[in-house]
Amino acid sequence: MHKKTNWLGFLTACLLLIVSAGSATAYDYPFSDPYVATIVGTPAEFAAKLPKEVPVKFDTIKMFPDRKIPDLLWNLDELYYSTICQDGPAPLIFLVAGTGAGFNSPKMQAMQKAFYQSGFHVISLSSPTHPNFIVAASTSGVPGHLEEDSADLYRVMQAVWAKHKEKMPATEFYLTGYSLGAAQSAFIAKLDEQEKAFNFSKVLLINPPVSLYNSVVLLDAMLEKVPGGLDNFNAFYQGIVDAFADVYKNGDDVQFNNDFLYQAYKYRKPKSDDPLEALIGLSFRISSMNMVLSTDVLTKANYVVPKNLIIERHNNLSNYTKVLARLSFVDYFRGIFVPHFQAKDPKVTEDELIQELSLRSIEDYLRNSPKFGLIDNEDDLILQPGEIDYLRNLFGSRATIFPHGGHCGNMDYPDNVAAMVGFFKAAKN
Numbered sequence: 001m002h003k004k005t006n007w008l009g010f011l012t013a014c015l016l017l018i019v020s021a022g023s024a025t026a027y028d029y030p031f032s033d034p035y036v037a038t039i040v041g042t043p044a045e046f047a048a049k050l051p052k053e054v055p056v057k058f059d060t061i062k063m064f065p066d067r068k069i070p071d072l073l074w075n076l077d078e079l080y081y082s083t084i085c086q087d088g089p090a091p092l093i094f095l096v097a098g099t100g101a102g103f104n105s106p107k108m109q110a111m112q113k114a115f116y117q118s119g120f121h122v123i124s125l126s127s128p129t130h131p132n133f134i135v136a137a138s139t140s141g142v143p144g145h146l147e148e149d150s151a152d153l154y155r156v157m158q159a160v161w162a163k164h165k166e167k168m169p170a171t172e173f174y175l176t177g178y179s180l181g182a183a184q185s186a187f188i189a190k191l192d193e194q195e196k197a198f199n200f201s202k203v204l205l206i207n208p209p210v211s212l213y214n215s216v217v218l219l220d221a222m223l224e225k226v227p228g229g230l231d232n233f234n235a236f237y238q239g240i241v242d243a244f245a246d247v248y249k250n251g252d253d254v255q256f257n258n259d260f261l262y263q264a265y266k267y268r269k270p271k272s273d274d275p276l277e278a279l280i281g282l283s284f285r286i287s288s289m290n291m292v293l294s295t296d297v298l299t300k301a302n303y304v305v306p307k308n309l310i311i312e313r314h315n316n317l318s319n320y321t322k323v324l325a326r327l328s329f330v331d332y333f334r335g336i337f338v339p340h341f342q343a344k345d346p347k348v349t350e351d352e353l354i355q356e357l358s359l360r361s362i363e364d365y366l367r368n369s370p371k372f373g374l375i376d377n378e379d380d381l382i383l384q385p386g387e388i389d390y391l392r393n394l395f396g397s398r399a400t401i402f403p404h405g406g407h408c409g410n411m412d413y414p415d416n417v418a419a420m421v422g423f424f425k426a427a428k429n
Contacts, residue, residue: 035276037409098179100287150187182208216329223281
C-alpha cells in the first residue's frame with residue numbers, strides 16, 4: 001500500500017509539471033499534454049463531486065431470440081445495460097459508450113452519476129463495437145457503419161424503454177454519447193426525426209470523430225510509436241500485460257479494456273523510451289482485437305479464424321490473439337468491413353464507404369438543427385488537422401470547446417460536467 005501511494009503521488013507531481021504556463025485562465029484542467037490527459041483522465045482530487053453510489057440496476061434484453069450463437073461467444077447472447085430511475089416523472093437520457101466500451105465503463109459511470117444527481121432517469125448502453133453488442137444486438141454482426149450501428153442502437157433503445165417505461169415515466173427524451181458514441185448519437189437523432197419513437201429534445205455530442213476513418217488512421221499510427229518499431233510489439237505488449245498483475249494486486253476493480261490499460265499505466269514505472277502515443281494506440285488495439293474476433297466468429301468471415309473451424313469456449317486462443325494484436329482498424333476495414341458491404345452492393349467503393357463514416361454525410365442536418373450541442377477539446381487526439389475548426393464552424397454557438405484535455409481526458413473535470421449537465425438543464429431556445 002505504501003509503495004502504491006508513493007508511486008501515484010510521484011506520477012501526479014510529474015504530470016503536473018507538464019501543465020503549460022498559460023493555464024492560469026478560467027479553465028484549470030491540470031494536464032495540458034493531450035497524451036497525458038487522454039491516459040490519466042481526471043484524478044479524483046480534480047474531478048467533479050459526484051455521488052459515490054447511485055441506485056443503478058443492471059438488466060439484459062434478448063434482441064434476437066432465434067440467433068444461433070457460436071460456442072465461443074456463448075455468454076453474449078443477451079444484451080447487458082443499466083438503468084437508474086428517479087422517484088417520479090423526470091426527463092430520460094440515453095447514454096452511448098465510446099469505441100469498445102461497455103455500458104458500465106468508468107466514463108459511463110461518471111456520466112450516470114452526474115445526470116442522476118441532476119434529476120434525470122438514465123439508460124446506459126454499450127458501444128456497437130463492444131463484443132456483447134455485436135453478438136446480441138448487431139443486425140449484421142459487422143460494426144463500424146454509423147448509419148447501420150445507429151439503427152441497431154435505436155432498436156435497442158425502443159426495446160429497453162418499452163420494458164421499463166412503467167417504472168420510469170419520462171417527461172422528455174435526451175441523448176448523448178462520447179467519442180464514437182457521440183457520432184452515433186447524431187445518426188440516431190436523424191433517424192428519430194423520421195421514426196419519432198422519442199422525439200429527442202436535445203442531443204449532446206462529446207468528443208466525436210469527424211471522420212471515423214480518419215480517426216482510426218490516427219490511432220493506428222500511434223501504435224507505430226512502439227519502442228523498436230512494430231517488430232518489438234510483442235515485448236511492448238507483454239510489458240503492459242505484466243503491469244496488470246500490479247493492478248489486481250492493489251485491488252482495483254478493472255476490466256480488460258482501455259480503462260484497464262490506463263490503470264496499468266499508473267502502477268507501472270514508465271520508461272523514458274515508452275511514448276504515450278504507443279500506450280494509447282495499444283488501448284484502442286485491444287478494442288479492435290475484441291471487435292474483430294467477435295465479428296469474425298459470429299459471421300464466419302474467414303478472416304482470422306478459418307470459416308469451418310469451431311472454437312469452443314475452453315479452447316486456447318493465444319495463437320489467434322497474436323494475429324489479432326497485429327491487425328489494425330484499417331485492416332478490419334479492408335478485410336471484413338468493405339467485403340461485407342460489397343457483397344451486398346458490388347458497386348459500392350471503399351471511398352464511398354469512408355464518406356458514409358463521417359459527420360460530413362449529415363452536415364446539413366447537424367448545422368441546421370437547434371437540438372444539438374457539442375463539447376470537445378482543441379487538442380483532441382482523434383481529430384486530424386482542421387477537423388476541430390470544422391466542428392467549431394458546424395455547430396457555431398452550440399459548441400463548447402475547451403483549450404485542452406486530449407480525447408475525453410477531461411470529461412470528469414468540474415467545468416466539463418457542468419457544461420454537460422448544463423446543456424440539458426438549460427431552457428430551450
